[in-house]
Amino acid sequence: MKLQAPKGTKDILPDEIYKWHYVEKLFRDICNAYGYKEIRIPVFEYTELFQRGVGDSTDIVQKEMYTFNDKGGRSITLRPEGTAGTVRAYIEHGMASLPHPIKLFYEITAYRYEKMQKGRYREHNQFGVEIFGSKGPSSDVEVISILDLLFKKLGLKDIELNINSIGCPACRGKFIEKFRQHLESKIHMFCETCRTRYERNPLRILDCKEEKCKELVADAPSVLDNLCGECREHFEGLKKGLENLGINYNIDKNIVRGQDYYTKTVFEFVSKNVGTQGTICGGGRYDGLVEYCGGSPTPGMGFGLGVERLLMETESQGIVIPRPEGTDLYIATVGDIADKFADKLVYIIRAEGISAEKDHMGRSLKAQLKYADKIECKYSAVIGENEIKNNKIILRNMKTGEQTEMKIDCLVEFLKGGRSNG
RNA sequence: GUGGGUAUAGCUCAGUUGGUUAGAGUGCCAGAUUGUGGCUCUGGAGGUCGUGGGUUCGAGUCUCACUAUCCACCCCA
Numbered sequence: 001m002k003l004q005a006p007k008g009t010k011d012i013l014p015d016e017i018y019k020w021h022y023v024e025k026l027f028r029d030i031c032n033a034y035g036y037k038e039i040r041i042p043v044f045e046y047t048e049l050f051q052r053g054v055g056d057s058t059d060i061v062q063k064e065m066y067t068f069n070d071k072g073g074r075s076i077t078l079r080p081e082g083t084a085g086t087v088r089a090y091i092e093h094g095m096a097s098l099p100h101p102i103k104l105f106y107e108i109t110a111y112r113y114e115k116m117q118k119g120r121y122r123e124h125n126q127f128g129v130e131i132f133g134s135k136g137p138s139s140d141v142e143v144i145s146i147l148d149l150l151f152k153k154l155g156l157k158d159i160e161l162n163i164n165s166i167g168c169p170a171c172r173g174k175f176i177e178k179f180r181q182h183l184e185s186k187i188h189m190f191c192e193t194c195r196t197r198y199e200r201n202p203l204r205i206l207d208c209k210e211e212k213c214k215e216l217v218a219d220a221p222s223v224l225d226n227l228c229g230e231c232r233e234h235f236e237g238l239k240k241g242l243e244n245l246g247i248n249y250n251i252d253k254n255i256v257r258g259q260d261y262y263t264k265t266v267f268e269f270v271s272k273n274v275g276t277q278g279t280i281c282g283g284g285r286y287d288g289l290v291e292y293c294g295g296s297p298t299p300g301m302g303f304g305l306g307v308e309r310l311l312m313e314t315e316s317q318g319i320v321i322p323r324p325e326g327t328d329l330y331i332a333t334v335g336d337i338a339d340k341f342a343d344k345l346v347y348i349i350r351a352e353g354i355s356a357e358k359d360h361m362g363r364s365l366k367a368q369l370k371y372a373d374k375i376e377c378k379y380s381a382v383i384g385e386n387e388i389k390n391n392k393i394i395l396r397n398m399k400t401g402e403q404t405e406m407k408i409d410c411l412v413e414f415l416k417g418g419r420s421n422g
Numbered sequence: 423g424u425g426g427g428u429a430u431a432g433c434u435c436a437g438u439u440g441g442u443u444a445g446a447g448u449g450c451c452a453g454a455u456u457g458u459g460g461c462u463c464u465g466g467a468g469g470u471c472g473u474g475g476g477u478u479c480g481a482g483u484c485u486c487a488c489u490a491u492c493c494a495c496c497c498c499a
Contacts, residue, residue, distance in 0.1 A: 004472095007490070059497055063423075081499085110499075115423070118492065119499085126499060193496080258498055268499095279499065306499030334457055365457055373459040382458060398459070 008114070008122025019311055022321045023154070024107055027127045030149055034142065036105040036129050041085035043109065047075040053084030053293055055260025057200055064112040078111035081259070081304055082128040083286070084293075090132055091295035100133030110304075119277030119309050130302035132290065137237030139301050140265045140285060141245065147269055147281055147303065148247050154310075155319050158272040159280065162252040163242075164224060165235040166203065168263050169288065171228035175221070176202055182220050189216060206254045222253040234264050261286040265301070271313050280313060281305040326376025328415055329356045330398075332368040334384035341388055345408070354415045373398060379415070 005011060012020060028038070047067050054060050066078035079085055086104060089095075095102050110126050129146060131139050144161065151159050166172060179202050183190075187198050190205070194213050197204045205217055227235065242249050249267075257266045266284035283303025290298035314321065331346060333339045339359070346356040357375065359368050365382065372380045381393040387408070395414070396403045406414060 004490075064497085112498075114498075115496090116491070117494095120497095121499090124499060277499080282499065304499060309499060330459095332458075364452090366459080367452080369459040371459085377459090380459075384457065386457095394458095396458075401459090403458095 006122070008116050010121065018324050019314075019321045020307070023307065023310060023314075024127075026153055027105075027107065027150060030146055030153070031105040031129065034103070034146055036103040036131075036146075039086060039089060039104045039106050041079070041082065041089055041106065041108070043111075044076045044078050045085055045088065047077040049084050049088055049293070050077050050080060053087060053261065053289065054081065058258055058260055060112065060258060064114055066111045066113055079108070080112050081110055082106055082108050082126055083130060083259070083261070083289070083302055083304070086128075086130050086302075087289055087293050087295075087300070090130075090298075091290065091293060095132070096296055096298065101139065102132040103129070104131075105129040107307075117277065119306075119312055121308060125307035127305040127307060128302060130300060132298055132300045134301075135287060135299040137234050137241055137265070140238050141241030141247075143283065143301050143303060144242065144267060145245055145247060147305065148245070150305075151269070154314055156313060156317060158317075159313070160270050160272065161242075161247065161249040161267060162255055162270060163238065163249050163265065163267045164252055164255040165227060165231055165238075165264050166223050166256065166262060166266055166284075167227050167231045171226060171231055172203075172223060172263075174228075175223050175226040178221060178226065179203070183217075186216060203256050206256060224251070224253050231264055238265055257282055257284055259286075261289040261292070263287045267303075269305075271309075277309060277312075279306070280309045326378060327355045327357050327372075328378055329354065329411075330368070330372035330375075330377040330380040331356060331358045332365055332372065332380060332382045333359060334365055334382065337385060338383045338388060342383055345383075345411075349412055349415070352412045352416065354412065381411075 031038070047065070050065060051061055056062075060080045065080055068076055070076050086106065090102065090104075106126075106128050108126055108128070109123055111123055114120055114122060116122070129143060131143060144163075148161070167175060180198070183198065183202070183205070187195060190198070190213050194205045203223065205213065206220070206222070224235070239249070255266050255268060257268075262284040264285045264287065267282070268279050269281040271278040271280055281303055283301075285299070285301045287299040288297075289300060290296070329349065331342045333342045342358045346358050349356040357372070357377065359371075361367075361371075363371065369380060377398050380396045380398055383393060387393045391408050392405055393408055393411070394403050394405050395411070
């Protein structure tokens with residue numbers, strides 16, 4: 001048997017976990033400030049939820065889901081995103097009867113069976129928020145501003161916000177007819193995928209990367225120019241709201257997100273630097289989803305943010321995430337009695353919330369201190385029989401090399417003080 | 423799912439037209455006279471050369487398959 005992590009998965013090692021803790025805390029703090037409450041949803045759901053919630057015609061459902069039967073014969077799927085499960089929880093727990101809007105956030109893993117590339121994994125992490133119950137553009141603006149703030153606080157530059165509106169079922173339906181008519185005479189000139197799109201989901205043709213399709217579609221009408229009154233007003237409200245907060249945006253008529261549930265607002269944050277996997281975050285409004293999944297008609301809005309891509313971008317922009325500090329104190333020992341004494345001493349010190357280490361490898365004094373240096377201890381002390389007898393140690397500042405003598409009983413207080421002073 | 427590149431020590435990489443026992447730097451461990459880290463010096467451990475077949479007297483090197491990874495598509499976070 002070959003020992004390796006499954007394709008498309010990876011370990012996050014102790015060496016880099018602090019970066020994850022940092023962005024997770026940053027996101028949580030922002031969500032708290034915005035009044036979003038954390039929700040934890042299952043890693044897997046019944047397959048039907050995603051077929052319905054994400055949409056049967058989507059690539060995600062058609063070819064990217066991790067689906068299997070459990071021992072009871074139920075079809076189970078590992079969540080490919082967070083919105084469907086959150087909507088399910090919203091309905092199942094009767095959140096409709098709580099004061100609205102309902103504002104939720106989550107930090108989850110998501111699973112998609114994809115061909116590997118950098119920044120694209122089969123297991124990846126997403127931060128997400130969902131807001132239920134408000135249909136006006138002010139909630140769109142709020143949700144987008146969470147991301148704007150997150151990027152700002154991280155110090156990220158060159159992240160572009162692209163927005164679009166894909167209308168509501170009413171105006172989109174009308175538009176699709178118009179669009180089909182427009183293409184009817186020349187659809188045979190399009191690429192193969194576009195010809196199937198023409199039947200099933202013509203809007204995706206706008207998104208095609210083939211040069212000839214791009215040209216053919218260049219003069220086609222756009223959804224954005226064919227919105228109904230309400231949708232147009234909503235989009236205008238979104239633009240004004242973003243301007244009000246000083247958030248820059250581009251209008252990209254070609255954004256058609258990968259989930260079927262979107263209505264009106266769709267948006268994405270794209271990095272200018274990171275190659276093809278530049279989409280750091282995508283989201284939008286889904287006013288029909290709750291009802292479609294069996295709840296009462298409830299508008300919603302949310303996003304999913306790729307954490308691996310976010311960290312990749314911070315790295316490539318040279319942003320330094322602060323490393324955690326090293327251990328407060330290393331107690332080196334000479335002799336057996338001192339070793340036992342140190343076992344107890346670190347126990348006491350640790351109970352005070354101060355990090356302390358001692359030897360477990362049977363190392364020489366010199367090697368113990370060498371180790372203390374490697375793990376970046378702030379202070380070290382050597383304990384032998386004399387120190388125990390006199391209740392005094394010499395505490396060495398490992399950065400400056402300065403040494404001070406003090407009573408062992410005073411250690412904790414000293415280290416606590418040193419900590420609060422920075 | 424389509425097309426292409428790469429795979430040698432924990433990490434970054436050398437390795438000639440196929441030819442003895444596969445190297446370096448870094449990291450790890452130990453030592454440089456008794457109880458003091460960082461610098462320096464010395465030594466040591468660590469590799470089924472991604473895996474499995476094939477060609478050959480002989481394969482890290484050539485060939486095929488598989489696996490992983492990276493790049494371009496598709497699509498997405």
